[in-house]
Amino acid sequence: DSGVTQTPKHLITATGQRVTLRCSPRSGDLSVYWYQQSLDQGLQFLIQYYNGEERAKGNILERFSAQQFPDLHSELNLSSLELGDSALYFCASSGGSNTEAFFGQGTRLTVV
């Protein structure tokens, strides 16, 4: 158990819809990272937040947005969903006394 919690574990939705993925970082970690992994594809960095502020942005679509709340949990919002958005979405956190990042078990999103 990495200590990073992601909900829901599975999500099935229709094209055009909007969903919110949630991530609770490890206790004491201030940084949260979001990654997307499509079928048989690598892990693509989407965005990072540190203590509520955006720190780095990767190949995140304009239809996607994220935020980190005062209690440090983070949400990734995906809107106007397309079939190609079907993927595993991972959240990771780091900070405190450790420099390594720890990953959650992911949310599997299926767009039908």
Added chain:
Amino acid sequence: DAKTTQPPSMDCAEGRAANLPCNHSTISGNEYVYWYRQIHSQGPQYIIHGLKNNETNEMASLIITEDRKSSTLILPHATLRDTAVYYCIVRVAPLQGGSEKLVFGKGTKLTVNP
């Protein structure tokens, strides 16, 4: 883009040592070498990291060459549960508030055979 080169796949017999190589010829002086693995669609799992000295923990050993242009991850006694994709990543150790994301390449798919 990933700054590392790894073989796409390797095989290892159960109980034997698995030695996974990684080339990072453009590594900077302040960049660390991190290793993660991903077991079939699970979240990536941190294994070990190092700067220039060899490192060992309960999971693995990391051997970094003196010129730091390559490294080897060693799983001393591989088991079937070690079958996974192993990622070698170079990264500046993040300071508080830093933005040093992990950039994943394609990794090495290690298959441990009975």
